[in-house]
Amino acid sequence: MIKGLKAAPMPPIQKLLKLKLVRELESPIPYLRSKFFEGPRSQTCKVHEMVYPISIDLNLTGNPKMMPDMEQLIRYETALHCVEVRRNQVAVKKLLSPDFRETGKSGSSYDFNMIIAIMKSEENREWQIHSQDYQCTLLSESVRLLLYRTAHCDRQGNYSDFCKRASTWVLNNEQWQMKYHQGTPCEAFKIGENISAKQPAINL
Structure with a gap:
């Protein structure tokens, strides 16, 4: 990055996708890793023993x-x-x-x-x-x-x-x-x- 320039803030939708991807990659459930972006559905991601239901x-x-x-x-x-x-x-x-x-x-x-x-x-x-x-x-x-x-x-x-x-x-x-x-x-x-x-x- 050029000195003195600040990175543009990440759009909200990109933040959301990044968060979902991080949760998906950390999930201990194998099928989530391979099928996360295959299409609309509902699934649950586990991260640090917390459950995040993603309803679509x-x-x-x-x-x-x-x-x-x-x-x-x-x-x-x-x-x-x-x-x-x-x-x-x-x-x-x-x-x-x-x-x-x-x-x-x-x-x-x-x-x-x-x-x-x-x-x-x-x-x-x-x-x-x-x-x-x-x-x-x-x-x-x-x-x-x-x-x-x-x-x-x-x-x-x-x-x-x-x-x-x-x-x-x-x-x-x-x-x-x-x-x-x-x-x-x-x-x-x-x-x-x-x-x-x-x-x-x-x-x-």
């Missing part, structure tokens, strides 16, 4: 390098949007953890037994759940955080009850189960592809 938007249809279990979790999540599945006690008990808790849109809290009873008595609806904008964060080897948005769509194609949702999924005995769910009302958003409508049936 994931598009179900546009990213072939998503986390292997994300697509499966979305299938399980959207299955719970269907009345037929919600009434199936065997299926619900397999998808929900025994210590499941939910905080509903109204702020009310529910436990496993309360949710089971509610789902069992549900009647046919005049609307369907529309879901989109899924994101997934790897919190640990056996815990995932799934974020997305929903709206209710009636038979005339009208949308209402816009909501942001968060689900925590844990791996129990090789079976992913939802441990916590929360719904938060939000302003209307632009309707995109309905992921709930395109998911295949699941085998439990």
Whole structure:
């Protein structure tokens, strides 16, 4: 550097990329070193026994390098949007953890037994759940955080009850189960592809 001249400050985006790269290179998890810049996804970097979750938007249809279990979790999540599945006690008990808790849109809290009873008595609806904008964060080897948005769509194609949702999924005995769910009302958003409508049936 020429004497008397100061280096230009590093742009914020370069600082962020440098920080992520340092964390990635120091990570004890081997696959992070080779796949860090291969495309959008969520991952966790460990540095000095601290966990830094890096959450990046994931598009179900546009990213072939998503986390292997994300697509499966979305299938399980959207299955719970269907009345037929919600009434199936065997299926619900397999998808929900025994210590499941939910905080509903109204702020009310529910436990496993309360949710089971509610789902069992549900009647046919005049609307369907529309879901989109899924994101997934790897919190640990056996815990995932799934974020997305929903709206209710009636038979005339009208949308209402816009909501942001968060689900925590844990791996129990090789079976992913939802441990916590929360719904938060939000302003209307632009309707995109309905992921709930395109998911295949699941085998439990």
